[in-house]
Amino acid sequence: MKKRKNQKSPVSLFLALGGGLLLIAAAILLANQNAPAAPTPVTSHEEETYPDISRVSLNDANSALEEGAAVIVDVRSVEAYQAAHVAGAINIPLAELETRLAELDKAHWIITYCT
Numbered sequence: 001m002k003k004r005k006n007q008k009s010p011v012s013l014f015l016a017l018g019g020g021l022l023l024i025a026a027a028i029l030l031a032n033q034n035a036p037a038a039p040t041p042v043t044s045h046e047e048e049t050y051p052d053i054s055r056v057s058l059n060d061a062n063s064a065l066e067e068g069a070a071v072i073v074d075v076r077s078v079e080a081y082q083a084a085h086v087a088g089a090i091n092i093p094l095a096e097l098e099t100r101l102a103e104l105d106k107a108h109w110i111i112t113y114c115t
Contacts, residue, residue: 061111070109073097086113 064070065088072089074081081091092100094114104110 056111064109064111068108070111071104073104073110073112075112075114089113 061070061072065072072086074085074089074091075094075097076085076091077093078091081089085091092103097112
């Protein structure tokens with residue numbers, strides 16, 4: 001009898017290699033799935049939500065208020081307003097703003113804030 005050389009079939013070698021690669025890929029996916037997501041840093045307010053509305057600088061708002069050319073309206077809740085607010089601001093909660101617009105002098109610059 002002749003001795004056979006122990007040759008591995010190329011198909012079985014390919015299957016073993018492919019299976020190993022699949023196991024490695026699965027391990028990497030599982031490791032990344034449980035990793036906490038990096039928080040997205042907040043670099044500015046979400047101005048792109050209302051691009052047609054320009055922001056007012058603190059200096060401009062303060063100057064207009066001191067000159068009597070502006071009214072500052074705090075649209076937060078009554079409780080938040082009572083806890084702290086901009087000096088000279090009036091409180092009209094956002095939910096009431098539409099029904100209370102008549103209280104505001106349209107000849108003045110109306111500046112709203114909620115923070």
